[in-house]
Amino acid sequence: MSRNQKFAWFNLAVIALSLISVFSLVPSLGWQRAQGGLGIAGLMGLGVLFYRKRPGEVVMDERDNLIFKRSYIWGHGLFWLAYVAVSVGLAPAVYGWEGAVPVSVVQTSVFWAMFLVQASMSIAILAQYAGDSKKVE
Amino acid sequence: METLSNRIRRLRFDNGEMTQQALAEKVSVTRQTIIALEAGKYVPSLTLAFRLATAFGVRIEDVFQYESGPAKKK
Numbered sequence: 001m002s003r004n005q006k007f008a009w010f011n012l013a014v015i016a017l018s019l020i021s022v023f024s025l026v027p028s029l030g031w032q033r034a035q036g037g038l039g040i041a042g043l044m045g046l047g048v049l050f051y052r053k054r055p056g057e058v059v060m061d062e063r064d065n066l067i068f069k070r071s072y073i074w075g076h077g078l079f080w081l082a083y084v085a086v087s088v089g090l091a092p093a094v095y096g097w098e099g100a101v102p103v104s105v106v107q108t109s110v111f112w113a114m115f116l117v118q119a120s121m122s123i124a125i126l127a128q129y130a131g132d133s134k135k136v137e
Numbered sequence: 138m139e140t141l142s143n144r145i146r147r148l149r150f151d152n153g154e155m156t157q158q159a160l161a162e163k164v165s166v167t168r169q170t171i172i173a174l175e176a177g178k179y180v181p182s183l184t185l186a187f188r189l190a191t192a193f194g195v196r197i198e199d200v201f202q203y204e205s206g207p208a209k210k211k
Contacts, residue, residue, distance in 0.1 A: 058165055058167050061166035061167050062181070062182050
């Protein structure tokens, strides 16, 4: 398994853990306070450790870099689509044209945006490596 | 339609049944990239193509074959 794949699986696992913790806290703490569970997402910062250099080992080659770049474009492209859809369509529909978006919604939207970017990037990474390790020697 | 095929698998066996891992280490890529190259799923950069040819001690044309189909009508 390449470093990119490990990175992608790790991010997906952290996202899943964050979502599970948020939704399991909702019944006892309520929606707003349960979003404290999003703090688990901070573990994603450890993902860089997968790219540590070891002597004599190829960490990332040109194909890995290309796959990462493509995934980055996918993730951020999808984010912009979602951002436009939410800002232009969903926000006025929920809060009204003269309404005000609560501060807590703005704060937590950062986490949801990060989840969207990281999850779509990770899925794009895994999709591009799909079927690689089937052909041995 | 343009196609780029390669003889990496053949050349590995002709070079003492070199493993994918051994070739990967020789040209500084991962084994997965060698697998993708052999399967025709990845087109390498020019520098990697030259590194592969050098690793086998052959010319780049002996590793990669380019075929172009009929040109598109303008």
